[in-house]
Amino acid sequence: MLWMRQIAAVLRLEMKKTFLSKRGWWIYCLAAGPVVITVLHSLVMGRVRNPNAHRLGDDSIIFAALFQLFYLRATIFFGCMGIFSNLFRGEILEKTLHYYYLTPMRRELLVAGKYLSGLSVALVLFVGSTAAAFLTLPRHFGPAWTDFLSHGPGMHQLGSYMLVAALGSIGYGAVFLLCGLFFRNPMIPAAVVFVWENLNPFLPALLKKISVIFYLKSLCPVEVPVPPPFSVMVIDTDPTPAWLAIPGLLAVAGIILAYSAIAARQTEINYGE
Numbered sequence: 685m686l687w688m689r690q691i692a693a694v695l696r697l698e699m700k701k702t703f704l705s706k707r708g709w710w711i712y713c714l715a716a717g718p719v720v721i722t723v724l725h726s727l728v729m730g731r732v733r734n735p736n737a738h739r740l741g742d743d744s745i746i747f748a749a750l751f752q753l754f755y756l757r758a759t760i761f762f763g764c765m766g767i768f769s770n771l772f773r774g775e776i777l778e779k780t781l782h783y784y785y786l787t788p789m790r791r792e793l794l795v796a797g798k799y800l801s802g803l804s805v806a807l808v809l810f811v812g813s814t815a816a817a818f819l820t821l822p823r824h825f826g827p828a829w830t831d832f833l834s835h836g837p838g839m840h841q842l843g844s845y846m847l848v849a850a851l852g853s854i855g856y857g858a859v860f861l862l863c864g865l866f867f868r869n870p871m872i873p874a875a876v877v878f879v880w881e882n883l884n885p886f887l888p889a890l891l892k893k894i895s896v897i898f899y900l901k902s903l904c905p906v907e908v909p910v911p912p913p914f915s916v917m918v919i920d921t922d923p924t925p926a927w928l929a930i931p932g933l934l935a936v937a938g939i940i941l942a943y944s945a946i947a948a949r950q951t952e953i954n955y956g957e
Contacts, residue, residue, distance in 0.1 A: 687790075687793055690789050690790075690793050690797070691793050691796050691797045691800070692797075693797070694784075694789075694793070694794060694796075694797025694798060694801070695797045695800050695801050695804075698771070698797060698798055698801030698802070699801045699804060699805070701801075702767065702771075702801055702802060702805045703805060705770075705774075707766075707770065707774070708766060708767070710766065711762075711763045711766045711767060711809065712809070714758070714759045714762060714763050715759060715763065715809040715810060715812075715813040716813065717754075717759065718750060718754055718755060718759065718813060718814075718817045719813055719816045719817050719820065721750070721817075722747075722750075722816075722817045722818075722820045722821040723820050725746075725821055726820055726821060726822070726823045726824045727824075729824045740822055740825050740828055740829065740832060743821050743822040743825075744822075744841070744906050745906060745908065746821065747817070747818055747821050747822075747845075747906075748904060748905075748906035748907070748908045749908045750817070750821075751814070751845055751848075751904065752901060752904060752908055753908075755810070755813075755814060755849065755852075756848075756852060756897055756900055756901070757881070757882060757897070759810060759813070760806075760810050760849060760852040760853060760856060761852075761856055761878065761881070763806065763809065763810060764802075764806055764852075764853060764856035764857050764859075764860050765856070765860045765863075765870070765874045767802045767805055767806055767857070767860075768799070768802045768806075768856075768857045768858075768859075768860035768861040768863075768864060769860040769861070769863050769864035769870035769874065770864060771798040771799070771801070771802055771861060771864055772798070772861070772864045772865045773864040773865075773867075773870055774864075791945070791948040791949050791951075792945035792946070792948065792949070794948065795861070795865075795941065795944050795945040795948050796941075796945065798861070799857065799858070799861055799941060802857055802861065803853060803854065803857050806853035806857055807850055807853055810849045810850075810852070810853055811846050811849045811850050811853070813849075814845050814846055814849040815842060815845075815846055818841070818842050818845055819842070837905070840905065841905045841906065844903060844904065844905040845904070845905070847903065847930075848900050848903045848904060851899075851900060851903070851930065851933050851934075852896065852900050854933065854934065854937050855896040855900075855933050855936065855937050856896060857937070858936075858937040858938075858940040858941050858944075859877060859896070859940060860874065861940075861941070861944055862940055862943070862944045865944055865947065865948065865951065866947070880895060881895055881896065881897045884897050884898055893924075896933065896936075898924070899924055899929040899932060899933050900933075901923070902923035902924040902925075902926075902929050903926055903929055903930070
């Protein structure tokens with residue numbers, strides 16, 4: 685079908701531009717940062733001779749904290765901001781967007797192709813980084829770690845973290861694609877979203893649910909204990925079950941993308957901004 689071939693053509697072109705973008709070097713650093721940390725942790729703890737000084741369960745909590753505090757709030761959030769907000773804004777800065785608009789292609793298909801290209805990059809970087817970090821963090825336990833993966837909850841936890849990373853890329857990607865399409869400076873709405881997402885633990889139960897990170901945390905397999913004095917300020921809310929959180933996130937991302945696609949019909953290029 686013609687529309688599928690057009691989306692595929694945009695996808696191929698944007699994949700090359702996105703993966704090889706010189707502006708995106710810091711995104712690769714964000715994705716590699718947690719893996720470097722987990723490798724160093726494994727190397728250092730592998731030299732500790734006291735077996736009681738560190739347990740496998742401790743590493744599960746360490747990774748859960750690393751994932752929720754670093755991946756969700758920094759790596760995936762800012763990485764998606766860098767990837768998706770530049771899909772349209774970068775073309776405007778480089779004065780090349782009109783080449784797309786001059787082609788006989790519906791703008792909804794252009795939005796779809798660009799989003800899929802950004803999502804492909806995000807999934808490779810952030811889901812791959814999550815898997816690499818999870819597998820290397822407790823590597824120093826040797827056979828105990830292999831048994832945890834083969835006969836314990838290790839593979840289930842790995843699958844859950846990879847799923848959350850993928851859903852985070854889908855949700856934040858849709859949000860930042862919309863920001864790049866509508867705002868001259870996407871950093872301003874990104875800052876607003878960042879503050880709102882990080883205030884989530886301290887918000888009332890109803891307001892907690894108006895965020896992406898609430899549903900992502902609900903899907904995490906290991907809970908991270910909140911140390912005092914922050915534990916006093918945190919408002920406990922029952923997590924959303926997976927059967928509701930996953931379709932809910934996908935539906936919200938779909939609505940945002942549909943709105944972006946419809947709004948793209950009315951957008952006009954003004955390189956003089």
